[in-house]
Amino acid sequence: MRSNSIRTTVLAASALLAALSLTACSSGDNGSTSDNGKAGAAAPAANSAAKQAQPPAAAPEDATDVDAGTQNGATAKPKTIAQPATNAKSGGKGATGSTDRASRKTGNSTTPVTCTGANTKTAVSKVTRPVNHLLLTVTNTGNRTCYAYHAPKLRFDDAQAVFPILDASRPQAVVTLDPGQSAYASIGLSSGEDDQNNLHESKNLGVYFSGRNAEGSTGTPANLTLPAGTSWGDNGFVTYWQTEMADALQY
Template identity: 55%
Template sequence: MRTNRIRTTVLAATALVAALSLTACSGDDGSGSGSGSGSGSGSDNGKAGAPAPAANTAGHHSASPSAAPQKDGTDAETDTDSGADAPAATTAPPAKSKARPKPAPAAPKTPVTCVGENTRLTVTKVSRPVNHLLLTLTNTGSRTCYAYHAPKLRFDEAQAVFQVLDDSRPQAVVTLDPGESAYAAIGLTGEPGGKTYKGTHLAVHFSARDNSSTNTAPAELTLPAGTYWSDSGYVTYWQSEMDDALVY
């Protein structure tokens, strides 16, 4: 009987040791399960364990094109930053050009006397009236000029200038802007019966405001072929219109 008790005691001790060993092993291998079991024991603890999906979300973003490495080794974030600068350059307002100040208008030029240096003078033969020539004076200068009184004519080697027809005096001084012309008619013979001379050359002197001759060189003209003049001939004042000159 005593032997059976001892054996029973030994068997019980052995069983206890085995049980303890199994318990220890179970505790080491299932630590993770125990933690998970504790987490799932209540609804609040289940919510607190939500960070696991968050890790998956982060993993999803890391696979997005914005975070993926580029083939050349640069990050997508770097490319995104460099691309963001391009619109700023294209949408920048254009530089304003500096407006140049307008030049002040030129002061009007003072009119001058019509003389040979600022005019062109021609002489032509007209069919009507008969025995008449026409002088045409054109302003070739850059200023307005005044054609004062009448031209002073000298045929060939004549000692005196041709007489002026006073009835042809205009109401105002003839004013010529650049490019405009004035006219004077030459009655070659005047009253019939006078002595005539063959003319080949004509010198035209210009008149100043006081009707004296200007201190400028006369215009030298060649007369049309077959020109004859007499001492009774005349020249008109300068006229603004050709017809007004050829009336006399």
Template identity: 60%
Template sequence: MRSNRIRTTVVAATALLAALSLTACSGDSGSSESSKAGAAAPVANTIDKQATSQPESHATSQPQSQPQTAAPETGATEAPVTNSGTKSGGSGTTKNTVPPVKTGANKAGNTASPTSTKTVTCTGSNTKVTVTKVSRPVNHLLLTVTNAGSQLCNAYYAPKLRFDDAQAVFPILDDSQPQAVVTLEPGESAYAAIGLTGEPGSGPAPRKAAHLQVNFAGKSNVGSTGTPAELTLPANTYWDDNGYVTYWQTEMADALQY
């Protein structure tokens, strides 16, 4: 009895499966060959969409903890400095500033430049010479020669002095010779100190003088060259044979140290 029930159930299931198969076949038989060929297209499109969308889905699924690579900047970049001295790029333009040539003011405050590179000898005709009395050292005068010309001039060696109508040139202090010839630009000055007397009682009595002749040495230092400068001495100037004059110096303090 039980076996009959099982057989009946199997038969009913078989009949149901057969009915479903017939229904599916009748639906498929109504479609044409063209529709069967076109059925593959949606599958291909679906695959393409998945392929193209996969990187985007993968990008959004990355964990935030992974390092991200910064994108290169697309703005203007700084260009190298060109020979024209300008730097472009970024905002604005920057120029390489070249320091200006410094002419400098000379000791007399004259900023004029020489009109020629030729150098001449300083003489009474292209210079201005003055003589002043100084408080220190005692019994000293200061000679100042200033280039009054338009060219460089060399003040060679030491001035060659004569007080009033003296026959001999005043002694020159050899220890004061500088290391180089003193060259003066227009407006520049050089200095020489005059020690009027030696140690008291070491020679003839000092003589009073009112006039001083300043002669200039040439490059060979033989005799004198050019026009001398004629100066009036400060009142009550006395000198003797033990006095001396220094070489020309570029600094006043260097001359007055002797």
């Protein structure tokens, strides 16, 4: 009797254990009760392997090129294209200064100036034709082009008035003299209206140069010694400067 009771208890306990085992197996298949189960631990490992197998994302086509020094996690910086170094001989402050000095030198040697006694040599000579005429020759002795403006203004000895200028001899353009070139003006000492018995004899001649506006004179005058026996009348004249000697002597 007692033996049957023990056997029945054992069988009941076995049945209970079997039921509990079935319940545990059913709960483990869902994988939601614990992260430490075999099924739960296998999922993260699989996900990690999948991530490692994925290829790196392709860079966009317009991505900025970077220096090699940024490959190991450093911040990427755009490449800077190196500019060529400035050549001191062809540019820069030194070259500019040299160019400026050269320009100033060139400007000084080429900018025309007014012809005066300081940059010219003036001569007076007697001519056979026309009669009672002298010839003035002015030559540019400077290193710059000069303008022989208008007509020379003449003063015989200590005469109070400037010798009359013949307006009909005015040229079409200002006479320009390069270094070494000459211009000419003729002096008509007297005319038929002068009393040949009442002429003024002179030994010296002052030649004054006109400026652009023809008013007064400018620069240094030329002081010349006249040919012996030079006499002039009140109706004499001097022409404008001419580029050709023949043009000056036609009056």
